[in-house]
Amino acid sequence: MEFIHSVRNAFMTFVTNTAEFFASIENAVLELLHKDIAPVVDIMNACIFLLALAALCTTLFQFKIEKRRDRENYARELYRDYLKMSLENPELSTVEYDEQDRKACDRYDTYITIMLVTFEELMNARRKERRYWIPVLDGLVRTHEKYIKAILHKNVPAEESIREAYTKKFLDVLDTIFDHIEAERLIAARTTAIKLHSEATVAKEGSLTETHGQGPSPGTPLPKGAETQNSGRVGLMP
Numbered sequence: 315m316e317f318i319h320s321v322r323n324a325f326m327t328f329v330t331n332t333a334e335f336f337a338s339i340e341n342a343v344l345e346l347l348h349k350d351i352a353p354v355v356d357i358m359n360a361c362i363f364l365l366a367l368a369a370l371c372t373t374l375f376q377f378k379i380e381k382r383r384d385r386e387n388y389a390r391e392l393y394r395d396y397l398k399m400s401l402e403n404p405e406l407s408t409v410e411y412d413e414q415d416r417k418a419c420d421r422y423d424t425y426i427t428i429m430l431v432t433f434e435e436l437m438n439a440r441r442k443e444r445r446y447w448i449p450v451l452d453g454l455v456r457t458h459e460k461y462i463k464a465i466l467h468k469n470v471p472a473e474e475s476i477r478e479a480y481t482k483k484f485l486d487v488l489d490t491i492f493d494h495i496e497a498e499r500l501i502a503a504r505t506t507a508i509k510l511h512s513e514a515t516v517a518k519e520g521s522l523t524e525t526h527g528q529g530p531s532p533g534t535p536l537p538k539g540a541e542t543q544n545s546g547r548v549g550l551m552p
Contacts, residue, residue, distance in 0.1 A: 389435040396432045399425060409458060426461055434484040448487060455491050467492055
């Protein structure tokens, strides 16, 4: 009985010592792993963050490209519709419609609206080609100046203007076109005035030269003093 008890005590001591040994080994291994793996874990976390950030940037870039592509396609469709409308309604594109006809006026209003919206989208969607579209818009504004100026000129009263319906960049382009038109007309008016003044001056100088170059016509009475002086001179002649 005592032998069994001693064996049992020895076994329990062995088990306890073994458990403590493996526990110490486990703690040592965990501590070693924690010390060695911590920098690696930090690097891996940083790499995962950078990859996620790169994926997000790529997604946003692709979304931006798709959005720009959709806007360009929309602008192209608008331009095709505008060209088709111009071909089918030449009286609108050349401003030869009947201004007394209410339906014709409404159609012309719609035509101008489509034209302005089309070129606004073209210049905003295809910025690299803006320099090609501005001269085209310049010619169209000159053709339809009377109508466009009445609703979009910067000096038009707010209650009559519809400038709030368009973007600032597009309005800046229109303002520049109107400024160029007004400057060209001012220069032309000044040039015409200078030309007329020069012609009038030349005509006046020619008239004066012609008057001074001619003597008195026969039978024209001389001034009183001149007649007396001439009579004296004649009497003194031998």
